Amino acid sequence: MTGLVLEHRAPIARELYAVLRQRILTGALEPGTTISETSYAGQMGVSRTPVREVFRRLADEGLLEVRPQVGTYVAAISLTAVHDSQFVRETLECRTVRMAVERARPEDDAALRAHLERQRPAVLAGDYIAFFPADEALHVELIRMAGRAAIWSVIQDVKTQLDRVRYLSFESRDWLGKIFAEHERIVERVIARDADGAEAIMREHLRTVFTAIERLMASKPHFFAPSR
Amino acid sequence: MTGLVLEHRAPIARELYAVLRQRILTGALEPGTTISETSYAGQMGVSRTPVREVFRRLADEGLLEVRPQVGTYVAAISLTAVHDSQFVRETLECRTVRMAVERARPEDDAALRAHLERQRPAVLAGDYIAFFPADEALHVELIRMAGRAAIWSVIQDVKTQLDRVRYLSFESRDWLGKIFAEHERIVERVIARDADGAEAIMREHLRTVFTAIERLMASKPHFFAPSR
DNA sequence: ACAAGAATACTAGTATACAAGTCCAAGAGT
DNA sequence: ACTCTTGGACTTGTATACTAGTATTCTTGT
Structure with a gap:
């Protein structure tokens, strides 16, 4: 008994997936870019097998074609897919925030306030990297309060399309502040047990992505797939 | 020029996926069953490569673990996953059916009636196999009328969990008739441009799966994952 | 110069070989 | 009789070799 726990090195495919997904979401790989299994495998110093597995998964998510x-290409942005993803997210989260209000207990209020306090320093520092997970954590918390924690996987799925637009559209410097202010208003309405108010602000909050879509369409129309 | 179009034989993986998915959904492979990549590849007369690809995809869908x-196992049914899938479907389709009513045009009414007429013979014959695609087609039509055709992919995703319960619970002989009657009432309310009525019946319609869940839990409790 | 066709250099799909972790059972030692 | 160890028979993860289809480029004939 050495007391030493040998760590399993994480599967290569898992690492590759996280890296490539982030590269596509952030725009390091722009829509339309060619990326073959062989070339990417060579570039990453692994064989085609795990790369192919990752490509398949990202294709299912609509990030690769x-x-x-x-050949394989970074998928063009489908305006329809983005709009419908926004619709799904708005529909689900507006309903769950209502349920969260109805089921809220005092300790939930404290948890919500804690999430805001976790976001605040990231906002003040203009630190997008730190803000994103704290942002997601608040939304997850509201869904958990609604008693539907498992639907986060569905939201994450559609959120992929929305996040990519957010990244590619280069949100302005004051965006973090705006988003955070909306978070404060949502939490405030939940604590006030005002379901209608919370839902209304959540809807407004989730519709801010439309301005990003419009800005991106104006600046980078070639990122979008022809609408047909 | 021979006029003969050489068909690309479909990728093996695609065929394998459809077959294995159906086997799991229908219960030919019961929850908990062990199924290794090697053994299934041998059984199907192909190599591990396409089998592995199919396994990954089905694991992403929550049908394999x-x-x-x-080893790999046919996934146990997660009661939470099933309930939350029902929640997602109800939330989305109740909203879209309202939108369908608001946007409905005369030619849409005809299309809805046509879908009912397509279902009727299958119901009278008690032909589940023929009914399922006609059932889906009606729901797709309503979503299309709402102008959100692309969200069907999201619904299909969660519907997987619900369909499996339906198959495994062995719906009674009169189930087809009940479902069809609800379809008739939904279509009738849409044609009457009654959004509230259509939504109410749709909600009722999508909640019938709960009786299947209860029946399956009573008859086959070992199909379910421990709730933790 | 130009158009048609054949060679070439790619691509993803599939098969196979090897590596490494896990489980179980048989057997040795006490 | 019981415990511990060890070996073998699985499993999935990864690497590599081969197949077949596609697009481009270069050659060839006019």
Whole structure:
């Protein structure tokens, strides 16, 4: 008994997935970019097998487009997909925030306030990297309060499309402040047990992405797939 | 020029996916069943590569559980996952059916009636196989009328969990008739441009799965994952 | 110069070989 | 009889080799 726990090194595919996904979301790899299994495997110093597994998964998420025997490309942004993703998120989170209000207990209020305090320093520092997980944590908390924690996986799925637009559109410097102010208003309405108010602000909050979509369409129209 | 179009034979993985998915949904492979990549590949007469790809996708869908270095199993039914899937579907389709009513045009009414007529013979014959696609087609039509056709992919995703319960619970002989009657009432309310009525019946319609869940829990409790 | 066709250099799909972790059971030692 | 150890038979993870389809480029004939 050495007391030493040998760590399993994480599967290569898991690491590759996180890295490539982030590169696409942040725009390091722009929509339309060609990226073959062989070349990416060589670039990352691994074999095609895990790369192929990652490509398949990202294709299912709508971030890659695989054309058999031809090539793989970073998927163009589908305006329809983005709009419908926003619709799904708004529909689900507006309903769950109502439920959160109805089920809220005193200790939940404290948890919500704690989430805000975790976000505040990131906002003041203009630190997007730190803000994103704290942002998600608040939304997860509200869903948990609603008693539907498992639907976060569905929201995460559609949120992928929205996050990519957010990243690519280069939100302005005061964006963090705006988002945070809306978070404060939502939490305030929840603590006041005002379901209508909380839902209204949540709806407004989740519709701010539309301005990002419009800005991106104006500045980078070639990122979008033809609407057909 | 021969006029003969050489068909690309469909990728093996695609075929494997459809077959294995159906086997799991229908219960030919019961929850908890062990199924290794090697054995299934041998059984299907293909190599591990496409089998592995299919396993990953089904694991992402929550139909398989892959334990590294140990084995792969047909996933147990998660009561939480099923309930939250129902919640997502109800939330989305209740909202879209309202929108369908608001946007409905005369030619849409005809399309809805046509879908009912397509379902009727399957109901009279007690033909589940023929009914399922006609059932889905009606729901897709309503979503299309709402102008949100793309959210069907989200609904399909959560619907997987619900369909499995439906299959495994062995719905009674008169189930088709009940479902069809609800379809008729929904279509009738849409044609009457009664958004509240249509939404109410849709909600009732999508909650019938709860009786299937209860029946399955009573008859096959070992199909379910411990709730923790 | 130009158009048609053949060689070439890619691509993803599939098969196979090897590596490493896990579980179970048989057997040795006490 | 019981415990511990050790070996073997699994499992999935990864690497590599081969197949077949596609697009481009270069050659060839006019």
